[in-house]
Amino acid sequence: MVHEDYNEMLPAQALNALDAEDARAAEAHLQTCAECRALLREWEDTAAALAFAALQEKPLEPSPRVRERILEAIRVDARESGHGGRSDANQAERANVISLPQKRQTRWTAAQTWGAIAAGLVFLALLASLFVLWRENRQARQELARLANQVQDAERQLISQREAIEVVAAPGARVAELTGTSVMPNAHATIAYDRSGRAVLLAKGMPPPPAGKAYQLWFLAGGKALPGKVFSTDASGAGTLSDQLPAEALKAVGFAITLEPESGVQSPTLPIYLSSGS
Amino acid sequence: MSFGVQPEQAQLADVELLHAVARGDEGALARLYDHYRVILFGLLARILNSREEAEDVLQEVFLQVWRRAADFDEKRGRPFTWLVTLARSRAIDRLRLLAARQRLAVSAARDAKDETSDAVADAWHAEQREIMAQALAELPEEQRRTLKLAYFDGLTQSEIAVKLSTPLGTVKTRMRSGMIKLRELLGDQMKTLR
Numbered sequence: 001m002v003h004e005d006y007n008e009m010l011p012a013q014a015l016n017a018l019d020a021e022d023a024r025a026a027e028a029h030l031q032t033c034a035e036c037r038a039l040l041r042e043w044e045d046t047a048a049a050l051a052f053a054a055l056q057e058k059p060l061e062p063s064p065r066v067r068e069r070i071l072e073a074i075r076v077d078a079r080e081s082g083h084g085g086r087s088d089a090n091q092a093e094r095a096n097v098i099s100l101p102q103k104r105q106t107r108w109t110a111a112q113t114w115g116a117i118a119a120g121l122v123f124l125a126l127l128a129s130l131f132v133l134w135r136e137n138r139q140a141r142q143e144l145a146r147l148a149n150q151v152q153d154a155e156r157q158l159i160s161q162r163e164a165i166e167v168v169a170a171p172g173a174r175v176a177e178l179t180g181t182s183v184m185p186n187a188h189a190t191i192a193y194d195r196s197g198r199a200v201l202l203a204k205g206m207p208p209p210p211a212g213k214a215y216q217l218w219f220l221a222g223g224k225a226l227p228g229k230v231f232s233t234d235a236s237g238a239g240t241l242s243d244q245l246p247a248e249a250l251k252a253v254g255f256a257i258t259l260e261p262e263s264g265v266q267s268p269t270l271p272i273y274l275s276s277g278s
Numbered sequence: 279m280s281f282g283v284q285p286e287q288a289q290l291a292d293v294e295l296l297h298a299v300a301r302g303d304e305g306a307l308a309r310l311y312d313h314y315r316v317i318l319f320g321l322l323a324r325i326l327n328s329r330e331e332a333e334d335v336l337q338e339v340f341l342q343v344w345r346r347a348a349d350f351d352e353k354r355g356r357p358f359t360w361l362v363t364l365a366r367s368r369a370i371d372r373l374r375l376l377a378a379r380q381r382l383a384v385s386a387a388r389d390a391k392d393e394t395s396d397a398v399a400d401a402w403h404a405e406q407r408e409i410m411a412q413a414l415a416e417l418p419e420e421q422r423r424t425l426k427l428a429y430f431d432g433l434t435q436s437e438i439a440v441k442l443s444t445p446l447g448t449v450k451t452r453m454r455s456g457m458i459k460l461r462e463l464l465g466d467q468m469k470t471l472r
Contacts, residue, residue, distance in 0.1 A: 059317075059407075062333050
C-alpha cells in the first residue's frame with residue numbers, strides 16, 4: 001500500500017472502525033508518517049463531534065452520586081500513590097489518541113478479586129478430592145492384588161491336592177512317609193506316586209526357607225541321590241510339590257529332603273532334613 | 279452561529295485544567311467533570327443503552343483522566359477530542375464485555391429523568407446538538423447509518439458490511455464519504471468545539 005491508501009483509511013481509523021488487519025497496517029504507517037498523524041487528528045475531532053448526536057432534547061444527567069464516587073476514588077488513589085495524576089509524562093508520539101485495543105483495564109474489581117479467591121478455593125478442593133480418590137484407588141488396587149494372590153495360592157493348593165488325590169487313587173499307587181531328622185525334628189512329609197512315576201509331596205512342620213534357599217527333594221535309588229525339584233513352604237510350615245520320579249527310581253526308591261540354593265543343585269548338601277527312613 | 283458557544287478560551291481553560299489534574303489537583307478534576315458530564319454521559323448512555331452502565335463507565339473515565347492526565351498533550355489534540363475518544367473507547371469496551379456476557383442492555387437510559395440545572399450549559403448543549411443534527415440530516419441515509427453503526431455500536435467495517443448485507447467496498451466508501459461530508463458541514467465550527 002502507498003501513502004494515499006493509508007490516507008483514505010484515516011476517517012475510518014478515527015472511528016475505530018478499521019478491521020484488525022487494516023488497523024495494524026494503518027498504525028504501522030502512522031508511526032512513520034507525520035502528515036498522516038496530523039490528518040488523523042483532524043478526523044478524530046470530527047469523530048468526537050458525533051458525541052453531540054447522542055444528546056437528547058433534554059440531555060440526561062448522571063446521578064450526583066457519580067461525582068461523589070469519583071472524587072472519593074481519586075482521594076483514595078492519591079493516598080495510595082502519594083500523589084494524584086501520574087507525572088511520569090512519558091509522552092508517546094500519539095499519546096492523545098486512545099485506540100480501543102490499548103484500553104485494557106488491569107485493576108480488579110472487588111467482585112473479580114472474590115471470584116478469583118473462590119475459584120482458587122474450588123480448585124484446591126478439587127485437588128484435595130482428586131488426591132483422596134487417587135489414594136483410595138491405590139488402596140483398592142493393592143487390596144485387589146492381595147486377593148488375587150490369595151486366589152492364586154488357593155488354586156495352586158487345590159491343584160496339587162487334586163493331583164495328590166489322583167495319584168493316590170491311581171491303581172498301584174504307593175505312599176511313603178518322610179520324617180524330620182534331628183535338624184528339623186517336627187518336620188513331616190508324605191509322598192504319593194503312581195506307576196508312571198507321577199509323584200506328589202505334601203509337607204508339614206517345615207519353616208519357610210531363608211532368603212535365597214529352598215528345600216530340594218531327592219530320589220535315592222541304586223546307591224545314588226537323584227535330584228528332584230525344589231519347593232518352598234508357607235508361614236504355617238506347609239508346602240506341596242509335584243514331581244516325576246526318574247525311571248531308575250520307579251522300582252525301588254527312597255526319599256530325602258535337604259536345604260539348597262533356591263535354583264537347586266545336582267548333588268545334595270548335608271545335612272539331610274527329612275528322609276523316608278529306610 | 280458558531281459550533282460552540284464556549285469559545286477558544288474555554289478550550290485553553292480545559293488544557294489548564296488537565297495540566298492541573300496531572301499535578302494532582304482534585305478541584306480541577308471536579309471542574310472538568312462538571313463541564314463534561316452531560317456530553318459524556320449522553321454519549322455513554324447512547325452507546326450502552328443503560329443508565330446504570332453509563333454511570334459506571336463515566337466513573338471509570340474520570341478515574342482514568344485522573345491517572346492519565348499527564349499523557350495529554352495539547353499540541354496533539356483538543357481536550358474535547360481526548361475526553362470523548364477516551365469515553366467512547368471505554369464504552370465500546372464495556373459494550374463488548376456485556377455482549378460477551380450475553381446480557382442485553384435494556385432501555386433504562388431512554389426513560390431516565392434528567393435534572394439539568396445549569397441553563398447556560400443547557401442552551402449550549404442544545405445548540406451543539408442542533409448543529410450536529412442538521413449536519414447529519416444532510417448526509418444520505420446510508421452514509422448516516424454507516425457512521426452511526428461505527429460510532430455508537432462500535433462495529434468495524436466488515437461487521438457493518440455483514441449487518442447491512444452490503445459489500446465491504448461499499449461500506450468503506452460510504453464511511454469515508456460520510457466523514458468528508460460531515461467535516462465540510464461542520465466546517466469552521468469544529469475549531470471552537472469543546
